[in-house]
Amino acid sequence: MTNVVYALGYRTWADGVKVGYAFSPERIAVRLRDDRTLAQVVLVDPVRSHLKRLVPERPAAPRFSVDPTRRHLQPRRWQRGEPTERAEAVKVQRRLDARLRGLVDSRDTVLVTSHPVLAAVAERAAWRDVAFYAWDDYRGVPGSAGLVQWAYDQITAREVNVVAVTPAIVEIVGARRSTVVPNGIVAADFEPPGTVPEWYDALPGPVAFYAGSLQRRIDVAALLQLADDLPPEWRLVLVGPLQEPECFAALAERSNVLIRPAEPRRQVLAMMAAATVCLVPHLPETEGMSPLKVYEYLGAGAPVVATDLGPMRGLSSHCRLVAPGQRLAPEVLAAAGQPRATRSEVLAFRNEHDWDHRYLAWRAAVVGA
The missing domain is CATH 3.40.50.2000 (Glycogen Phosphorylase B;)
Incomplete structure (x- = not known):
């Protein structure tokens, strides 16, 4: 042995x-x-x-x-x-x-x-x-x-x-x-589902959601464009430890953007599942990463819009890719208008990964x- x-x-x-x-x-x-x-x-x-x-x-x-x-x-x-x-x-x-x-x-x-x-x-x-x-x-x-x-x-x-x-x-x-x-991911983490925080449950309208450390790996310029492009009823919500606050100062000033500190893991998974669309807006230099969040988003049954990088490709038909530098809003709105993953699709994804x-x-x- x-x-x-x-x-x-x-x-x-x-x-x-x-x-x-x-x-x-x-x-x-x-x-x-x-x-x-x-x-x-x-x-x-x-x-x-x-x-x-x-x-x-x-x-x-x-x-x-x-x-x-x-x-x-x-x-x-x-x-x-x-x-x-x-x-x-x-x-x-x-x-x-x-x-x-x-x-x-x-x-x-x-x-x-x-x-x-x-x-x-x-x-x-x-x-x-x-x-x-x-x-x-x-x-x-x-x-x-x-x-x-x-x-x-x-x-x-x-x-x-x-x-x-x-x-x-x-x-x-x-x-x-x-x-x-x-x-x-661990399939058992998603069952039974958790509950979202009260502040999240009270949000009006659709939500574009990001969960994870708030640092330089995120394409903040793309998120600023997204905040400007989304219809008025939408909210852009980012949840996670604010590791480099100077990068997110301009985004925090947008009236339709909410930046919140990290929440307990079960609540984060519940927010993923409840989100209208989940986001992975990473910069091209993060090509070497295998982002946990994209697996968790899809395991929660949410549609995803992500930067078109190698690790994001071929994961699911419910993951839409946007070339670096292109605007996120068209794909976010398209994802919101499509049927969500079925229960059988979600369970199959969890099992595979x-x-x-x-x-x-x-x-x-x-x-x-």
């Missing part, structure tokens, strides 16, 4: 719990924990400062497992922040690699990591294999573009196994060993069938 050490990158187990296990790192961690064909599983948080312990999380995240063969490691150092200078970053990740090899019989263990520097410097010969799980293009981590590009070059040169969410990320990394496993299937493909790519 194989062991797996799964080292997260940039997001801890607690971070995943906070958002309702919504993203692929925690989805995979849960399935690794429950996979009884694996002898041992060690989940490893990114290296954090000892000083974080002085302000513990409230409420504390649930334990990863009580099973002694399923461990959770939270490595620490004294310095704060993610190292962005190469020498320091390499030192931190090499030390972590050595520590991880001491926890298991590394010759029977696959090291999987979403941290590009750990994937770049891990002692490949000491592990059964090393895999880099790229669920995003990490060159976008603040201050880390040069470091991450160096790590990508090392991953390619050392023929590290790359499992990525899109072909674009495989090309960006330059991997020679690679598998694409797109994002997915459920993480139960995605995990089998991911596991085969990482440790074999």
Whole structure:
């Protein structure tokens, strides 16, 4: 039986719990924990400062497992922040690699990591294999573009196994060993349906809806045009953490635009299902992403209008694509006028893209069938 050490990158187990296990790192961690064909599983948080312990999380995240063969490691150092200078970053990740090899019989263990520097410097010969799980293009981590590009070059040169969410990320990394496993959903998350917040239920007229982090990846110019083009009875609603407020200042001034902070996950899924049309207005440089929201929108049964990027294509006839730079309103109004997905179409979509299937493909790519 194989062991797996799964080292997260940039997001801890607690971070995943906070958002309702919504993203692929925690989805995979849960399935690794429950996979009884694996002898041992060690989940490893990114290296954090000892000083974080002085302000513990409230409420504390649930334990990863009580099973002694399923461990959770939270490595620490004294310095704060993610190292962005190469020498320091390499030192931190090499030390972590050595520590991880001491926890298991590394010759029977696959090291999987979403941290590009750990994937770049891990002692490949000491592990059964090393895999880099790229669920995003990490060159976008603040201050880390040069470091991450160096790590990508090392991953390619050392023929590290790359499992990525899109072909674009495989090309960006330059991997020679690679598998694409797109994002997915959990069908059970949609049943029974949640309830929308009172403020949402009180909105008059049709709603064009966006859920997710409000940051530079969003085509704000396209949303400004949409706000101007929509009929007066429509509302454009954006729900999520406002990470870069300066980008959305002009949009917030529009009278038919409502920007709201993040809501509990079940309520967000309910808002998706209740929306007239859901939006994925991403900029072309996000080609490497496999947006979770488009799967959730379609899993909720909503019609979708998205920027025409590779990861959006071929998902559903209920997902309309708009070329970058083109106006969204014609497709939004057309989507609103078409019949919504039937119950059987929605259930078929959920089943096809459920993480139960995605995990089998991911596991085969990482440790074999």
